[in-house]
Amino acid sequence: MDNTRTSDTFSQLSQEKILKIMNMVKNKEVSIEGALHLAQKEVYAEKDPQDLLTGSQFNFIIYKYKHYRWQKRILQLDFNTRIVFNIEKGIIKKQFPFSQVKGCEDAERRRFSIMFHGRQDYELEAVSLDDKRKIIYLLSRVIQSNSYKRPAESCSGGPAECDVIHEGLLDLQQSTSTSTKWVKCLAQLREGELALYCLGLGHRGQPAAPATATVPLLAGNVGVSGDSGCSTFSLHTRDHHYLFRIPFTVLNTRPEAAGRLQSEWVSLLERHCQPGSGASLPQEGSQGCSSPEADYEEFIVPLNEQKEVTPHLGGSSASSSLSKPAVPPAKAAEGEAAPAAAAAAAALPPPTGRAEVPPAPPALPQPCSLSPAAKRTKAFHWDVVPCDKIQKSVWGSCDPCKRKIDVCRLCEQFQIQDTAVLLGSEPSVNQHILLDRKVAHNFNIFLKSFRIKPSELKEKLYIIHEESGGLTDEQITALRRYLPTPKDAERYLSFKGSCSELHMVDQFMLEMCKIPQLGQWLDLLLSVRELPESIRDLEPLIIQKIQASKQLQSSQKFVAVLEYILAMGNHLNEKAGKELAKGFRLSSLAKLPLLRGKERTFTLLHALVEQILLHEPELATFPQELTEFEAVPDASMKGLSAEVDVLKKELENIIQGRRLIKPKASKATPQESQFCKELKDLIQKYEGDLSQLSKRCDEMKKLYSNVLVKFGEAPDLDSQELFGWISSFIREFRKACAEVTP
Structure with missing residues (x-):
């Protein structure tokens, strides 16, 4: 064990916690290695409280199982907006508020699951065990933060540990097809969850950071049972079964306390698994659905x-x-x-058996000299720009009075009728295999198409590119998925028989166990191949966002059209008895086609087109100044920024992986030397390409920030929404123009 790292870890703890851990070692409740893990867990809790996470953003490459294959995604945990994002190539595919996260469960190798309230679970795979540990830890903080929303007196501003209802050391059973092992863990019971911090899982003297599993204790999902004849009890969820026992150190030194501890755990778990103890599941659609x-x-x-x-x-x-x-x-x-x-x-006319066909939009009218109608008009329910953003935005210098509008025509179409309008209803292998049975079955299926002998595997790892005879991307991805665990390595490396007697699955596993740093090697090869492709994919998307922001900044005609909308909306709202606005948010553009006039096919958007064609027809060509919005991609700046951030981490991993597998110069073979030289040249090229991409990403974010200020929008508004509104408005405006003009 690294004495320096041990002393550094303990130096960050209070004397009270150090004494508590030392007493556990003295009473033989934990090993020295387990004590280090426990100390690391305490350091995590002190260094990374919930308030320090606020405003932080974490991006991870993950693989999501969908349509019988693993698809590459970015999992973003945003503690600023308190949302979990699922991002693919810059596009935000899904987003879940932290409040929807119900729990997370660890699985074999790099896999884990996230459970949501009212939604299907996510079965995911991290690119490394370190990433998996970090993700599960952050998710546990999310789940804890959900349980903190309780009366203030329960915690009174204390640290996260004040919400621990009960904690203690337990043995957790971990089983495979060939062996059963008890692992010591720290169990912490909180409101709605049981957190497990496994201790003493280091391999070959290398202590690992605490691996966390969070078991949600929700009604209908969880059951608890205890054996009165021994010191074990179990906790079973929908997908997992956890078997615990009171540690033997307690049984040997304090046998009378073992039964009491077991009863205490069973009683507490049963109480917190009772119906009504967990948060109720929100029903989708319970908010009520209506048409736009x-x-x-x-x-x-x-x-x-x-x-x-x-x-x-x-x-x-x-x-x-x-x-x-x-x-x-x-x-x-x-x-x-x-x-x-x-x-x-009572005033409604009797229903007829046949619906009337609404008339087509009228032809472009002539200016009306009649006085405005005295009747009230429908209101335009737009989203108003806050007063503190008006001065710095385009609305501060906006003058809607200079835009002429035909108020007679406007009032005629949108006046309130004397009769009431009621809401309508809207519509197997026989040969014995050392490997775990389930893993062996899947691995055997893959090996049938692998066509490479076990003895050829290491040689293939020294070939970077597939066209030069290296492994394919699919082969690398599959091998990463079946990397031997520390238990597998211990089992295979202790095998003394002849390799030819083993099943092909075991022969490959044995060969994989013999290759040092195999996981890092496979990660390195995959990252080296994917990085340039990712840069090529992202660059045009970022350039497109830059051009779109520049066009928005320079388009005068678009601002003039917004002035027309402001003038028309204020006139309608004044007649409707509502307050006037100095500016409106661009989300209101999507509402223009929703406000219908006297004729059902005539909307406020048609009225806008009429007014522009009547007074300033040259403004109807404003889409020519916003050509980047004609077919705007779905990628968002938030997603693109996350992609660039992940690429930087991938390049760092490539550099670190090269250091790990680089042989000593005196022992390097010609093949190894050639591999390292080629890898070094690629790293230098990628550094230059990524630096250029990063600069463009910074330019994109700066320009977009200026756009948000110009139009008085919220600083955290994502471009996917803003650009989507504008793109949709341009499309609908063109359609309305075709309908208005004969």
């Missing part, structure tokens, strides 16, 4: 009753009640609007 047009389908009070309901049009409480959706009759009877609802229902 629901914001604009209003319950309208007849004009003769409006005076009684709204004595003034102050734009706050009284006027806002008019724009609420209609309520069911049973609910309406309890409120003041019940008489109006009844009268409105």
Whole structure:
């Protein structure tokens, strides 16, 4: 054991915790190696409390099992937005709020699972055991943070350990097809979960950091059973079975306490697994679903009753009640609007057996000289820019008054009818094998198509490129998946018989166990091949985002169109008794086609096109200034930044892997020397390419930040949303132009 590292670890702990761990060693509850692991766990808890994670962002390459194959993804844990992101080539495929994370479970080798409330579990595979340990640790902090949302007096601002209900050392059974072993672990019971920190798992004297498994204790998922005749008890979930026992050190030194400890654990676990103890599962769709047009389908009070309901049009409480959706009759009877609802229902014409075909949009009208209609208009429910962002944004110098609009035509289309409008309903192998049975079965299937002898494997590792006779990417990926574990290595390296007597699966495993640093070697080969391809894939996407941001910054016509929308929206809202706005968020662009006029096919977007063609037809060509939005890719700047961050880590891993497998100059064979030279040249090239890509990524983020300031948007708004709104608006604007012009 490294004495320097041991002293450094213990020096970071308080005297009280050092004494506690030393007493465990003295009482033979843990080994010296296990004590180091326990100390490392305490250091993690002190150095990395939840408040220090806030604002941090962690990116990991993972493989997700989907459609019978493993697909490469980036798993991002964002403690700033408190969201888990699933990213593929810069595109955010899925995002889950931290509150939806129910638990995580460790599996064999590099695999692990994330469980979500109300969603299917994620079966994932990390690229390394170190990454897997970090991910599971961070997820355990996410799960802990979910359980912290309780009354303040339960914790009163203390550290994370204050939420530990019960903790102690237990033996956890780990079984394979050939052996059963008990591993010592620290078990911590918290609200809704049992966290397990395995101790003493180091291989060949190399202590490993604590591996964490978090078992969610939710009703319907978990069961507990205890054996009164011995010191064991079990915890079984939907997918796993955990068998615990009170450590033999307790049985030998304090036999009377073993039964009490067992009963205490069983009682506590049963209590926290009872129905109602866990958080209830949110039902998808429980929020209620409605069509996008629901914001604009209003319950309208007849004009003769409006005076009684709204004595003034102050734009706050009284006027806002008019724009609420209609309520069911049973609910309406309890409120003041019940008489109006009844009268409105009575005024409806009898239903006909055939729906009327709505007329086509009218031709472009001539300017209207009539005075605006005195009737109220529908409101445009846009998202207003906060006042503190107006001055620095384009809205600070925006003058909607200089944009002429035909108010007569606008009011004619969007005035409120006297009759009420009710909401409509929206629609096997016989030969004995040393390897674990399940792993051996899958590995055997792979080897049938491998076509390489075990003795040729090491030679193939010295060939970087596939076209030069090296392994294929698929072969490297599969070999990484079946890397021997420390238990496998111990079993195979202790084998004394003839290799020819072994099954082909065991022959390959034995050869793999003999190759030093095999995992790092395979990781190195795969990263060397994937890195240039990833850089080539990301570069055009980043350049496209840069050009899109530049176009948004320089387009004057787009700003003029926004001024027209602001003028029209303020006019409608003024007539509807709502407050005027100085600017609106670009998310409001998606709402223009949702506000329908008197004619069902005529929307506020059609009205915008009419006004522009009537007064400043040259503005209708604004999409020519925003050509990058014609077919904007789905990649987001958040996703692209995460991809670049991961590529930097991959290059660091390549450099580190080269150091690990580099032989001494005096012992190197010509093949090894050639391999190291070729690898060094590639690293230098990749460093230059990645440096250039990183500079472009920084430029992309800076330009986009300026765009957000210009339009008064939130600084954390992702480009995937913003650019999507603009791209959709351009597409809908072109469509409306074709419908308005004859």
